[in-house]
Amino acid sequence: MQIFREKDPLIKAIQKAKSEKNIVGLVPTMGALHEGHLSLVRNAFKESDLVVVSIFVNPTQFNNKEDLEKYPRNLEKDIELLEAEFPNIWVFTPTAEELYDNEILSENFDFEGLESVMEGKFRNGHFDGVGTVVKRLFQIVTPDKAFFGEKDFQQLQIIRKLTEKTGLPVEIVGCPILREDSGLARSSRNERLSSQNRKKAAFIYETLKNVNILFGTESANYITKWVENKFREHPFLELEYFEIADSRTLKKINEKEKGKNYRAFIAVYADEIRLIDNIALDN
Structure with missing residues (x-):
């Protein structure tokens, strides 16, 4: 396992891996990892030579400050969980200042209406925040493939539209919802x-x-x-x-x-x- 807290060392390491013809997969997460996240990582390893998991609670996608503060965080446990099953994984855990170059602001995106319904209707600015952080991660990690769960299906469609609009050469892979024994979607x-x-x-x-x-x-x-x-x-x-x-x-x-x-x-x-x-x- 390799853990990166700063962009530059990660960028250099990925450039080297890509020069050796490795396919790079990215699993973006906000931590508090559970079996649903692990299933995304398993899917990523099936289709990639190198998998990067980002663990970053993104402040720009929370319109409710209290929700951001209460969001579960346990980086040490997350790393233990990943290392136990995926000893060769790379983990990117930047601070907000590091990821956003000290300017923690959302870009404004036009997702052609995908952002204005359902979650977008009830969470003002949420998908601008999602688009901003995913774009940043794609620019830093330069993955060949990125893996997202279908539980956040609206987000999945918006990220597909993001890659279409920005021209970022990333294949977006949707993965099935993982559920608890009761049927409750894992979250x-x-x-x-x-x-x-x-x-x-x-x-x-x-x-x-x-x-x-x-x-x-x-x-x-x-x-x-x-x-x-x-x-x-x-x-x-x-x-x-x-x-x-x-x-x-x-x-x-x-x-x-x-x-x-x-x-x-x-x-x-x-x-x-x-x-x-x-x-x-x-x-």
Whole structure:
């Protein structure tokens, strides 16, 4: 394992690795690593000779200062977890000042509407922050491939659009959502849930599975109202949004069309902890 805290030594090491024809894979993370992150790293090693994992809690993508402060951090544990399974991995753990050259500001991006729906509607400036940090990481690490989980599907589509718009030569690889035994999508935020509330939060995925069944016969409007009613009746979980959207454009749909792919997207509060999930819909 090699750990880099500054850009320049990492850039030089990657240039050397690339000169030896190594394919470089990047797994960007904000730490608090769990099995979902490890599955991304496994996928990266299948398709790359050298894998870099970045561990960086990015301040520019948080519109809620309290959420940034409460975001779980345990760098020592993260490194132990990676080293135990991936002894040859490279880890990049910069400070915000190092990554952003002392100017911790977001760029403004036009993602052609992908950024203004769902998460973008409820988290002002979030995807400018995501685009800024991912662009910086791509410029520093110069990966051939970058691996992202489909749990953050909107983010995945935005990063694909980022590479298209910037011309950065990175192949974006989407990886399946990894779930806990209960069906709850694995997330660093789950660590902030009590064991009892973690079980209750499994209702989110149960609902999405039922949505997929209903999608075979019912309209998107009917299903949306059905989901809203289910959460209205729930004593613990509070629905922030639910949408059925085109997988490519992320635009909310009213009617299904043959030949198009759709997904259901959801954001829910479990106490003050915000959880997101999504599911591909059979059409």
